[in-house]
Amino acid sequence: MATTPTTPAKKSTKATTAKQSTQPQESAAPATPLAQLPQLRIYNTETHEEEPFVPLGFPVKMYVCGLTPKNEPHLGHARLFAVNDTVRRYLEYRGYKTRYIQNFTDIDDKIIAAGLREGIAPSLAARRYTESYFRDMGRINVQPADEFTYVTEFIPQIIEVVQGLIDKGHAYVVEGGDVFFSVPSFPAYGRLSGRDEDAMLVGARIEPDERKHDPRDFALWKSAKPGEPWWESPWGRGRPGWHIECSTMVLKTLGEQIDIHGGGSDLIFPHHENEIAQSESYTDKVPFVRYWLHTGMLSLPTKSEAAASESEQQKMAHSGEFITIRSVLASGEIPAPALRAYLLGQHYRANLVYSEEQLRATVKRWRAWAETRATALRLREWAAQRLADTQDEAAPQANGKGRGRKRAGAENPSLACGERENTLRQQLATARTDFIAAMDDDFNTSLALSALDELAHRINDYTSGIGETPTPATVKALDDAVATLDELANAIGIELVDSEAAGKTLDDATRAQIEALIAQREEARARRDWSEADRIRKALNDEYRVTLKDTPQGAVWSVREE
RNA sequence: GGUGACGUGGCCAAGUGGUUAAGGCGAGGGUCUGCAAAACCCUUAUUCGGCGGUUCGAAUCCGCCCGUCACCUCCA
Structure with missing residues (x-):
């Protein structure tokens, strides 16, 4: 209960950006003074605990270790970047300005291999x-x-840092x-991954290079x-070693010290450990990173249920077998936003075993x-139209203003006072509070999604109980409902909205045919000719992939993806 | 071997000291509907890997045991 969830500072939308002289502009100052920002808590890999975010x-x-573009991105990548994107978006939602940098390791052994594999230049494979x-x-x-940074575009800077x-x-x-970097020259080495010198030397699979002064040098x-x-x-x-490019790119794009450094948990050691050593040795500024934020691995389930006890899960990149993002979305059965929701359905730090069922x-x-x-929007339009019609009826004899509105209220006092609307308003506020509390606690997206579930249920309660005579309060309530849903x-x-499906607009002729069929069906239903109505519905379903819903406000239809 | 994390209903997953253990999917029943679809309501863990301990009180803290995962391989 540490925070009173104030109304979140919303990102200024396009519509309002035109003139904002009253607001301090982005440059340095946040919309809200630092001290007044809500207390977000972030788990820091380095300290192994949740800390207040300051x-x-x-x-x-914010800097996130990007990928080596050597293959089609897979679901493990999807999760990593969806998580970090969520962190960034949420920080913005909470009123923080962010600067987010991500790199591409566009030169590396694997890229050279990819080029050979495909018979093209490594640089082309990377691209x-x-x-x-x-x-x-x-x-x-x-x-x-x-800003995206590419190793091949930072060679001079990297050389500069190495020389330093x-x-x-x-x-x-x-x-x-x-x-080589001299690990003994950096006494704090091992502080992120919790490894001491002995640990690294004893069991480690370090292949000693005689030229190294210390086996840990890299x-x-x-x-x-x-x-x-x-x-x-x-x-x-030559070319840069691993590790150094990230230290350099952080330094050159964000500066000597940064707030959040993200990446997969597999990078904790040695990559991030080495980054710390390089950066802090070079700048003498400690800490290099305030919050280390590591995302758990995504792995594939065992193939054979029979041998399930044998523990056969394999991290995607390791098994050589991985599921690409493209292949998951290819069939059209999985809307892209739903894939994102799936990836956020479990806490980001946990390892996630991919499940098609889930x-x-x-x-x-x-x-x-x-x-x-969609239902709330549809009813909103219906209600607004209904109100307008009512007003038109009232207008002639009353010569205008507010007559229709007043009349509706007078005839339906219970609706006019908006009891249901007040209830909904509170429920919207509760959903927002729950959502924010969840996300403030180390980005608990799983809990946040359940707040969306609850929100949707409460809105459904409201929309399913809308009567025949909407009031202005109805329209307002529906607007608020959609706005809250969108906001969170x-x-x-x-x-x-499945923008990919929505993008595939029907041509006018098809649309007209569908609408004609629906009109025919409405006539059949009016005649109570159910077999004809059902026949048309089936035809729409089979031939046009149209799903039809009969609502009190008329038939509603949508085209299915398949 | 070392380091870090985890084990919650049929499946997935929140919760990490205190009234009735979130939510989703699945399953069962009901309401609405001409029938559907969608939605809504109800039911589905006396119990949180096992055994001990601390405590007035533990899924939550401690110990041991069993099991799982990740890293120590330029893999996110």
Whole structure:
């Protein structure tokens, strides 16, 4: 109960951005003074506990280790970036400005291999799969980073940082032109992953390189082997080691210290441990990162239920077998927003075993939210029209203003006072409060989704009880309901419209045919000719994939994806 | 072997010291409907891997045991 959930600072929408001289502008100051921002709590891998989120300043600086574009992005990637996108969106929803950077490791052994595999230049392979990344992430509503950084575009900066580390005695050049970071020069090494020196030496599968002064030392710069891409450097032709590119890109885009660093939990060691060593050694600023935010792995279930006890789950990238985002969405049975909801259905830090059954369950869940929204919108239009008609009737003899409205109220005092609307209003507020409380607690998206369930149920209660005579309060209530639903869903990036399906608009001729059939069916129903009505409904279903619903306000139809 | 995490209903998953253990899917019953669809209502864990302990009180804290997962492999 630490926070009083104030009305969240909403992102200014396009409509309102035109003139906002009263609001302090984005630059440095947040919309709300720092001290007044709500207390968000974030689990920090480094301390192993949830901590109050206190950013260094504004905007909140966030960096996420991106991917090596060597293949089609899979569901593990989808989860990682959906989670970090959700963090970013939610921070914005809570009134924080953010600056979000994400990299592509576009040169690496695996990329060289991908190029060979496909008979194209490594750079072309990298570009191809970078495009796949944007395509797929766009579909699950992951917003592009404020800036994407590419290793191949940071070579000079990387060389600069490597040289700096050498100059400060944290790195050394060996014969052959490789440069290693000296782990013993950084006493705090191991603080993120909780490993001490012995632990790293005893069981570790480190292949000792005789040129290393210490077995834990790692490469900052690797000399080029024949046929490999290379760049000139003070130490000869070569390319950056792993790790150093992230330290460099953070430094050059966000500065010496940042608020949030995200990535998969598999990167804790050695990648992030090494990043800390490099960055803090170079800048002498501690800590390099305020909050380490690691997302759990997504793995595939065992193939054979029989051998289920044998523990056969395999992390996607490890098993060599993975499910791509594209393949999941290909059939059209899984709306992209529902996939995102599935990926957010479990806490981000937990490992998630992929389950098609649960994914399909989430599709139903998401469809229910979408249905709630669509119904509320439909009734809103109906109610508004109804009111307008009433007013028109009243207008002639009364010569105008407010007559119709007044009359409706006078005839239906119970509706006019809006008891149901007041109840709904409270329920909307409760849903928002629950949602925010859940998300404030280390981004508990699972709980947040249940707040959406509850919200949808309460809205359904309201819409199913709307009578024949709507009032202005009805319209207002429906507007508020849709706005709240959109507000909360958007805060975590879940769209409530399947924009891909909606995009496939029917041509006018087909639409006209469908509507003609529906009109025929309405006539048949009026005649109580049920067999004819059913025949038409079946025809619509079979031939046009149209699902028909008879509502008190008339027939409603939609086209199914398949 | 070392490091970190976890084990909650048929499936998934919140909750981590205190009135009735969220939510989704599934299942059963009902309301509405000409029939559907959708929606709504009710039911579905005396119990939180096992055994001990701390406590007035534990799924929640401690110990042991059993089981699972991730990392120590330039894999997100």
